[in-house]
Amino acid sequence: MTVPPQGDDAAKKDKDVPPPSYRSLAAPVANPVDKFALLPAFLKVRGLVKEHIDSFNYFITRGIRNIIQANNRIEARNDPNIYLRYTNVHVGTPSVQVDYKVEEITPHFCRLTDRTYSAPIKVDIEYTVGKQHELQFKRNVLIGYMPIMLRSYACILHGKDEAELARLGECPLDPGGYFIVKGTEKVILIQEQLSKNRIIIDTDSKGRVIASVTSSTHEIKSKTVITLDKEKIYLQLNQFTKPIPIIVVMKAMGMESDQEVVQMVGRDPRYGDLLFPSIQECASERIYTQQQALQYMDEKVTYPGAGNQKEGRSKSILRDVFIAHVPVKNGNFRQKCIYTGVMLRRMMDAILNANTFDDKDYVGNKRLELSGQLISLLFEDLFKTMNSQAVELMNKNSDKTRSSPSDFSQLIKHESITSGLERAISTGNWDIKRFRMHRKGVSQVLSRLSYMASLGYMTRITPQFEKTRKTSGPRALQPSQWGMLCPCDTPEGEACGLTKNLALLTHVTTDQEEGPLMNLCKSLGVEDLSLLSGEEIHAPGSFLVMFNGLILGKHRQPQTFANAMRNLRRSGKIGEFVSIFVNEKQHCIHIASDGGRVCRPLIIADKGISRVKEHHMKELRDGVRSFDDFLRDGLIEYLDVNEENNALIALYEHVDQDDVERSSITHIEIEPLSILGVVSGLIPYPHHNQSPRNTYQCAMGKQAMGNIAYNQLFRADSLLYLLVYAQRPLLTTKTIELVGYDKLGAGQNATVAVMGYSGYDIEDAIVMNKSSLDRGFGRCIAMKKYTVIKEYYGEGVSDRIAKPQRDKDGALVKQNMRALDEDGIAAPGQIIRNHDVYVNKQSPKVIDRRGAGAPLMDRDYKDSPAIYKGVDGETTVVDRVMLCSDTNEKLSIKCIIRHTRRPEVGDKFSSRHGQKGVCGTIVQQEDFPFSERGICPDLIMNPHGFPSRMTIGKMIELIGGKAGVSCGRFHYGSAFGEPSGNADKVEDISNTLIKHGFSYNGKDFLYSGILGHPLEAYIFMGPIYYQKLKHMVLDKMHARASGPRVLLTRQPTEGRSRDGGLRLGEMERDCLIAYGASMLIFERLLLSSDPYQVQVCRKCGLLGYYNYKLKTSYCSMCKNGENMAKMRLPYACKLLFQELQSMNVVPRLKLTEG
């Protein structure tokens, strides 16, 4: 790529304007339009998590209405005149009902009081009452509470400005898009799945060519597979025990003539050849008519018996299950026949020409299921359950009392929807009976470890299939995910490449109404299928028009049709997310308006010339034009992955590429940095790094401590890490500014010297300057929430909080109550140490007090205090104490305990380039190297970190940061930003450095701090943004000499939290055996673990006991005390023997003299 000299050209043009020639017109535009401003405009309109919010908005405004309308009437079984009809539905504002009073609630209130942020779903109904079936109407009937997504239309935060949000206790930078259920923030992750209702040609595990369609309608989900097995084609459906020859299926659907079948597939003799064996097989079975075919199929049905006996099982399967999304109108199977024909044709195409196979990993074949869709599935199920329950109750009532049939409005119970929705979101288990769907982990707790972590959660996409598969295909980077899914942000390990993240500008579509679009297609010249013969359908030059997977008809001029549709879209006559994709290979035009497609905005270019001109951008900057105006004026449009294949997208308008005809460019990228996601967007110069390093940083950026939200100090997270002096990175990117990371940073700019020092910096360890730590570098606050619930046992019996006991001088009786206030709860601001009491709770000794009349006295209570378990020698402080009543109306006391920590040896730090390291040692400032200007680094990093990692971006960050501090301007390092000026070039940075008296290469002349002599090399030194990661030694260090044991086995406990022992495991044991240190093994495995003295009877070999009174051993088996021997064995061994004995297995010990 070459950038033309800009200033000169413009100046020349002003002087004398030459007549336009072909050359001058084809020449690159001299002044490129600065399109960057579109990005913030886009994000302003759509927000960072627009797809979640859009999807939920769609559900509460339209989706819920469609569901109610589809199931709007319920009637009694024995008398259809008793009925209830839903006429309208709406979701109210979030509120809670307290003692018959409705109170509006705010999200923050819900977070603090462990409530669910939900709004009532209200319906208008008409129903019949009494024997005369009088029609009655009722408005605003509650059918349940719906958890509300924050910042959606139903949320009170919708459309609020910063000041109003602050008043509601909300952080303006918080993107919303999650739910609050029982006080915890839950995200419904984006689910990725193969697109529904589309033909996928693939090979199965045995290498057979298959065409499969997963049909999905409101009623049913089914999978139809057509396989080519031994040159014959079969249909596979779960409802049939055996594969059915496809010709039989065609005949069963009424296409009895073989010629017609062949015509449906196509007249090319090659198709005929491939179809011949199947036709022959059908003939050999002597199936010639529809009747015979259906009879043949009836025998193969999996569960014969139930079902529609009149028309035959197989016919109803063909109608309702086989490619279920293709409608059968009035028993006319023609549409299904044509669809099957197209499936066969696609299959044969794939056999004849291997490159027409579909790629399952292709993003265009994927659909993303968002929270709105998931909740709508769940809601429909719950709504139907509620209705059927009402019908059942009605039936039961009318069976019992014939006299007065009750009315339906009394039988609608709102608890089932409320609890069903709440349970699903809080557990993440999505159980939908209709589709036999049981999904786990659909919703997850929103991580509030850092701002980036929570943003990362909102853009995460989880895969549907299991993670254990070793296949590399779905894990690999797909070319089609360019601009849609972030190429960097994926976890390492088992979910690598399967869990993905959305890119910055990606939008996920919601469903759009199909009817008008279909009509539009028809009026644009799509010929209806029912009028066409098989011959005409596949006539050369005509293209099939597929609309959301359905065959709509055919069109003779595909390009004209596609252009017409696109022009309608650009002018806003049809939805902006409708995609029109001409597939030349398949001779198809795919029109899609379904939900879950990923798409992104692009600037439209006419023959390579951008429609967005400088004056448009000026209007945008002046605030008279918004992003939506760009859309409306047809300057920008959304393309989905499929339609991108019909486009030629240039990065920059003014940049020529050698092998691309300029006039064939149809679109221009808004900004190249938008191919990255939110989390990878904070890496400076990511395009200079080795790719895995960016991936590592994406994982680590989520563990970095910093500021979480503006309301972080008022939140009640169970664990909160904050950085005391969080800074904004010196070397920023445009993404950082867009997402607000500059306002909620998670790191500090440290002056780093790249050199070896002291030997405590090997293996990525870093050496830290003690004075820097004294001044607050890396200092963090850890806040932990401890909840105590004042239990209520019924009948006035409950726990109580007692004030600390004092003697007559007023001194505390127990020293560990020093943190307590007079109300028995720790006082905010008090220093609290290990083993101190923070809530002095007392419980009644006897819980069941039925019949006992007298009130509880002091002696009826026993102490059950909440004791703080901290680290000895650390000073922790009670930050806040919050009292509230939880959902069960019990008093819950939340104490938040704060601990300020300074970095220590072993704490983990990382730069933004996947270069993590632990603090190796902390060195006095005077021992640190220093420059002639007096600059002394904050930390020293070993240069061996560079050659193998190849993180050039970090080096550029260093010199860019250095130039930044010396000239006083934040430098930029956006991805691929050099040509557009969104990243500073190294050359410019070097010039800045020279201007401020530094070496152009960022190296400094340093003196040794210990000896005072100049170091023998120039040292690469400058500021790098360092993150402190959540892994700290203090939380992990553990050692024990002796300590608690497990009750059952008498072996040491396990784990740090239980002060457990350190296990000498199997491998360590192997080493000791190999070495021959048998006594050491003996000591470790027996003496240091669970030694036990037993009495063994030498005769019967069983364990006896020792009678301490008589001072003799006794064998209870032999009934005497002779032949007893003492021995030591592990208690676990003794336990095993006894357990075996309890199962009638007799373990006998045979002793010999040792």
Next chain:
Amino acid sequence: MDRPAAGSSYQRFPRVRIRELKDDYAKFELRDTDASIANALRRVMIAEVPTVAIDLVEIEVNSSVLNDEFIAHRLGLIPLTSAAAMQMRFSRDCDACDGDGSCEYCSVEFNLSARATDSDQTLEVTSNDLRSADPKVCPVDQARAYQLALSGNDYDPNAERGILIVKLRRGQELRLRAIARKGIGKDHAKWSPAATVTFMYEPDILINEELMDTLTFDEKRSWVESSPTK
């Protein structure tokens, strides 16, 4: 410098010439010695010159947005005038108070009391709000303001805004008692008297006059122009 004769002492007589001396800046020449002495001086200046800094903070009321430790840490880093530090005792070996560090010989008490009352403006609590019990020890910018006020010439009380400790919103309050103690930079950077200390070798430039004569006037001029220190 004359070399000592064989057998005589290696004792040298370093000389110091002060080039520049301001309240917050000093620059001097050190001669007749080597880099190790210069470095020793540097190390001592950073780490071993005793100063006074706030070491213990008792917070009575703190309803600000910053937590107690945060404020205590910020207070500690405020530079105090430490001319009296040499007369003070280290708290750890003070007999007057048995080392608990709260007597007049080893400590100075500070008080701070601030409350944002009316107005929608935030109140900035700075080092100027610290009230010292001992006039000899106070935040350096207070001392400078005092001196400027004494000298009387063009003293602008708004110029010395002090070091910001915390900003208070209406209704928030901060009231505390702080004890400043003597200490050295080795223990904590807050007792380090210097922001930074560095040295460099003075370059000894010898000009080859003979070669210089071969240059033209323009070349000489550009040679002079190329001086980095110009």
